[in-house]
Amino acid sequence: MAENSPSYMAANYRAELVGVLGDPVAENPTGVMQEAAFRAVGLNWRYLTIQVKPDELADAIRGVRAFGMRGINLTIPHKVEVMQYLDEVAPDAQKIGAVNTVRRVGDQLVGENTDGKGFLRGLQIDAGFNPAGKRAAILGAGGAARAISTELALAGAADLIVVNRSHSRGEQMVNDVRQRTGAVISLVPWNETYVVPLEVDLLVNATSVGLCPQVDAMPDISLERARPDLLVSDVVFNPPETRLLRAARERGLPTLDGLSMLVYQGVIGFELWTGRDAPEAVMKEALERALGLA
Ligand code: NDP
Numbered sequence: 001m002a003e004n005s006p007s008y009m010a011a012n013y014r015a016e017l018v019g020v021l022g023d024p025v026a027e028n029p030t031g032v033m034q035e036a037a038f039r040a041v042g043l044n045w046r047y048l049t050i051q052v053k054p055d056e057l058a059d060a061i062r063g064v065r066a067f068g069m070r071g072i073n074l075t076i077p078h079k080v081e082v083m084q085y086l087d088e089v090a091p092d093a094q095k096i097g098a099v100n101t102v103r104r105v106g107d108q109l110v111g112e113n114t115d116g117k118g119f120l121r122g123l124q125i126d127a128g129f130n131p132a133g134k135r136a137a138i139l140g141a142g143g144a145a146r147a148i149s150t151e152l153a154l155a156g157a158a159d160l161i162v163v164n165r166s167h168s169r170g171e172q173m174v175n176d177v178r179q180r181t182g183a184v185i186s187l188v189p190w191n192e193t194y195v196v197p198l199e200v201d202l203l204v205n206a207t208s209v210g211l212c213p214q215v216d217a218m219p220d221i222s223l224e225r226a227r228p229d230l231l232v233s234d235v236v237f238n239p240p241e242t243r244l245l246r247a248a249r250e251r252g253l254p255t256l257d258g259l260s261m262l263v264y265q266g267v268i269g270f271e272l273w274t275g276r277d278a279p280e281a282v283m284k285e286a287l288e289r290a291l292g293l294a
Helices: 030-041 054-066 081-085 091-096 115-125 143-154 167-181 243-250 258-274 280-290
Strands: 016-022 045-051 071-074 101-105 108-112 135-139 159-164 185-189 202-205 231-234
Touching (some): 016 030, 054 081, 054 108, 071 258, 081 108, 091 108, 091 115, 091 143, 101 258, 115 143, 115 258, 135 143, 143 159, 143 167, 143 202, 159 167, 231 243, 258 280
Parallel strands (some): 016 045, 016 071, 135 159, 135 202, 159 185, 202 231
Antiparallel strands (some): 071 101
């Protein structure tokens, strides 16, 4: 038999595993873009979308270790709870107080947060906006708002205004971000229409207002006094064309949609897990196809 005959080649049928744990999780589209990326660069990796009930998270993380998974994403409701089961949490994720990505380093599980970093990368690449020295108003005080505010502060934003309905939640977030990053940050109670002031350079909707099926909903804001180059961004990615972004475009303002953040948090996750550059265009296209946009 010839030496290069297939029968002499070592077979490897074992795929490397990553995935997402959440509840609910069935509609999370991240797997589509990660699997497209693995195929594009020729990696035998699989991304599993796994429903895990809150009281089964500890067992699920033991499973991640037992299966030798290379990493995992966390989504609602596990981003905070997971921290206690990890060996290490990266400093930025500690500042945010939540983990959305875990990577395996040797036999250690290390928590990271790519939500705010994904938003920032989109801001810079897709909108050409550098937050250093700029003023931003953030609508909302939940997980997305925390991650984005923390990363904006770490990137040198001059001033952050948090606008939130629930005073206690808003105050807690403002205090945490100020204490952990040294940011200049203040809270505006959201009990009437928020008129975006002239001095604000960036507006971020980090609430779920506008999310499918409430596609006609719009955050209670006014752009009447906004500066003519105010960048209006939305974390809502389903649909990416929200009523807020439409209203901004009608006034001639530049916009950034939630797909950008979703793609770049996935790009950063891919890089953390595989150590390779991510095929960004492939990932974006796969996601757009999955959401019926391409
Ligand atoms: P949370 O539940 O942690 O926070 C939701 C926030 O929205 C709260 O501050 C809440 O205010 C506010 N809110 C909800 N409804 C209203 C309303 N009608 N009017 C005013 N404020 C409202 O959610 P997350 O932060 O985890 O997620 C927020 C959004 O971000 C979701 O749509 C999610 O899909 C999206 N997201 C997008 C990502 C991306 O990659 N593009 C990544 C992560 C999240 P209050 O405190 O007063 O209740």
